[in-house]
Amino acid sequence: MTKEPDIQNSLIKKFGFLEGKIRIPRERRIFADAAPENFATIIEYAMKDLSFTMLCTITGLDEGATLGFLYHLAREDGIMLSIKLNIDKNNPVIKTITGYFPGADIYERELMDLLGAKVEGLPEGRRYPLSDDWPVGDYPLRKDWKKQEGANNA
Amino acid sequence: MGLVEKVVTWARIKSPWIIHFNTGACNACDIEIVAALTPRYDIERFGIQLKGTPRHADVLVCSGPVTKQIKCRLKRIYDQMPEPKFVVAVGTCSCSGGVFDGCYSVESGIDKVIPVSAYIPGCPASPKAIIDGVVKLLASLEKKEEKNKK
Numbered sequence: 001m002t003k004e005p006d007i008q009n010s011l012i013k014k015f016g017f018l019e020g021k022i023r024i025p026r027e028r029r030i031f032a033d034a035a036p037e038n039f040a041t042i043i044e045y046a047m048k049d050l051s052f053t054m055l056c057t058i059t060g061l062d063e064g065a066t067l068g069f070l071y072h073l074a075r076e077d078g079i080m081l082s083i084k085l086n087i088d089k090n091n092p093v094i095k096t097i098t099g100y101f102p103g104a105d106i107y108e109r110e111l112m113d114l115l116g117a118k119v120e121g122l123p124e125g126r127r128y129p130l131s132d133d134w135p136v137g138d139y140p141l142r143k144d145w146k147k148q149e150g151a152n153n154a
Numbered sequence: 155m156g157l158v159e160k161v162v163t164w165a166r167i168k169s170p171w172i173i174h175f176n177t178g179a180c181n182a183c184d185i186e187i188v189a190a191l192t193p194r195y196d197i198e199r200f201g202i203q204l205k206g207t208p209r210h211a212d213v214l215v216c217s218g219p220v221t222k223q224i225k226c227r228l229k230r231i232y233d234q235m236p237e238p239k240f241v242v243a244v245g246t247c248s249c250s251g252g253v254f255d256g257c258y259s260v261e262s263g264i265d266k267v268i269p270v271s272a273y274i275p276g277c278p279a280s281p282k283a284i285i286d287g288v289v290k291l292l293a294s295l296e297k298k299e300e301k302n303k304k
Binding site: 130131145 | 221222223225256258259
């Protein structure tokens with residue numbers, strides 16, 4: 001376990017504000033807390049200079065007052081860097097990362113449908129994965145979401 | 155019953171054509187349906203043939219719970235089939251919704267959307283159970299025909 005602290009140090013060297021916000025809970029896993037304003041530059045740096053060239057997935061979380069977004073990046077030697085964003089639930093605006101990872105498109109649409117995130121810069125497209133007749137403004141993975149009475153027999 | 159009708163009923167019982175439709179299954183039941191159709195279990199010995207279009211089919215074989223997205227498509231497929239038509243629900247999910255019942259994107263079992271003639275439970279339903287269910291459906295049709303004769 002020598003590469004992980006190196007990655008941590010180079011991230012802190014480049015982005016001073018990440019000091020104390022990077023955790024290495026175990027081998028090959030690195031977690032970093034980012035803010036929306038510096039998020040894109042961190043992704044770009046991780047991708048271009050630290051060779052985190054793969055986006056595994058994006059996790060969306062409902063954490064009460066905020067929505068959490070975890071971007072799991074991976075390297076070919078198996079080290080994963082999870083960059084976390086916390087955004088206000090009332091106005092959950094994030095920027096698209098499809099400029100860096102075109103495959104993020106489908107994950108971001110999922111965040112829009114299931115958690116109600118607003119993704120800036122994502123081109124228009126069909127909704128995914130909910131059905132076409134799903135009501136607007138209804139986000140089933142939010143904790144306060146309730147199934148509509150009489151919507152079906154369940 | 156006219157002669158033509160008699161021949162048609164006879165042909166229907168001796169050789170029902172089926173269409174297989176996945177309404178949101180996890181694919182386990184689909185694999186079992188394919189196993190039932192192919193030579194290992196060979197459901198074709200009852201004259202059953204898989205068809206590529208609902209317009210040629212007498213029996214609609216559904217697997218999986220009905221998702222909200224597939225609901226209107228299922229109705230459309232059902233409407234495209236010529237009368238008389240029968241629906242077989244394969245697997246616990248298509249019988250009642252199973253573990254997916256109450257999920258935000260799932261409607262429920264097949265019978266909430268279209269009428270079902272035979273239910274085959276199981277997770278997944280084994281090919282033996284599928285054959286048993288299909289044979290029971292055919293036997294019930296045969297009985298109906300005998301009643302009509304009398």
